[in-house]
Amino acid sequence: MTRGGNITEITYFVLLGFSDFPRIITVLFTTFLVIYITSLAWNLxxxxxxxMDSHLHTPMYFFLSNLSFIDVCYISSTVPKMLSNFSQEEKTITFVGCIIQYFIFSTMGLSESCLMTAMAYDRYAAICNPLLYSSIMSPTLCVWMVLGAYMTGLTASLSQIGALLQLHFCGSNVIRHFFCDMPQLLILSCTDTFFVQVMTAVLTMFFGIASALVIMISYGYIGISIMKITSAKGRSKAFNTCASHLTAVSLFYSSGIFVYLSSSSGGSSSFDRFASVFYTVVIPMLNPLIYSLRNKEIKDALKRLQKRRCC
Incomplete structure (x- = not known):
């Protein structure tokens, strides 16, 4: 599409993905396909x-079911297109498709950040105020917290998309990545990206640092409360209720911060692409495993479901 003078705007992008590793393309395709199917199966x-299990109708598992839904949308925004590109010579994505992919990816990622903050507050209320937990974490509050997480992520993503659509892309259309991400799109823009960079930095500060700070403060109070528990059994039980969430939070934030802050080339090197796989593909698969592996309530729910099927 031509726009005044000799400037030709880009109508599609080329996603190189892992095409510079032709010897292991089959291995990569099989690996990502297995991870994607496993992630969908575990989360769903x-x-x-x-x-189905009424014993799990509590705030903690209400948040967890929404986390699984976000992870399904999160991994589905990037992996299907990546898998299809493995078998195509022209690894293209339309400009509109690229914007939609980033919008879904960004919305789900930012919503997950907010939801993990809400889950940290839930653990704080459960351990630091056990007698008032039911009144504090009412069903209405839980619904509003989840809706707030979705709406905050949606609003932030829409503001990014609005700023992104003001840019012009008229040079190279090659994205050295397996999905459309903000750093790669800014590199390809032939107009000033200062405003978008500032907006991205502000959103990163808010969702990354502010959310992490709230989570750390919550777990600071949780740690103090656990240390006050006299019995070793009670202390171990309280710790186990938080260990899975703390593990998931640590993996999510550390991998994302590492990828976005360690790269000086917009995340387009081979190492950055493989590092991006961890937080875009692997973490959505690991989350249900982390929350279920040592969770007695989920194991009991599975046993009750098996008994119901047998009967």
């Missing part, structure tokens, strides 16, 4: 289990 199974 967890949603169904929480929905």
């Amino acid at each position: 199974s967890l949603i169904v289990l929480i929905r």
Whole structure:
């Protein structure tokens, strides 16, 4: 599409992905396909289990089922297109498709950040105020917290997309990555990206640092409360209720911060691409496993479901 003079705007992008590793393309395709199917199976199974078992109708598992839903959308925004590009010679994505992909990816990622903050507050209320937990974490508050997480992520993503659509892309259309991400799009823009960079930095500060700060403060109070528990059994039980969430939070934030802050080339090197796989593909698969592996309530729910099927 031509726009005044000799400037030709880009109508599609080329996603190089992992095409510079032709010898292991089959291995990569198989690996990502298995991870994607496993992630969908685990997350959707967890949603169904929480929905079916009345013993799991608590704030903690309400948040967890929404986390699984976000992870399904999150991984589905990037992996299907990446898998299809493995078998195509022209690894293209339209400009509109690229914007939509980033919008879904960004919305789900930012919503997950907010939801993990809400889950940290839930653990704080459960351990630091156990007698008032039911009144503090009422069903209405839980619904509003989840809706707030979605709406905050949606609003922030829309503001990014609005700023992104003001840019012009008229040079190279090659993205050295497996999905459309903000750093790669800014590199390809032939107009000034200062405003978008400032907006991205502000959003990163808010969702990354502010959310992490709230989570750390919550777990600071949780740690103090756990240390006051006299019995070793009670202390171990309280710690186990937080360990899975703390592990998921640590993996999510550390991998994202590492990828976005360690790269000086917009995340387009081979190492950055493989590092991006961890927080875009692997973490959505690991989350249901982290929350279920040592969770007695989920194991009991699975046993009850098996007994119900047998009967």
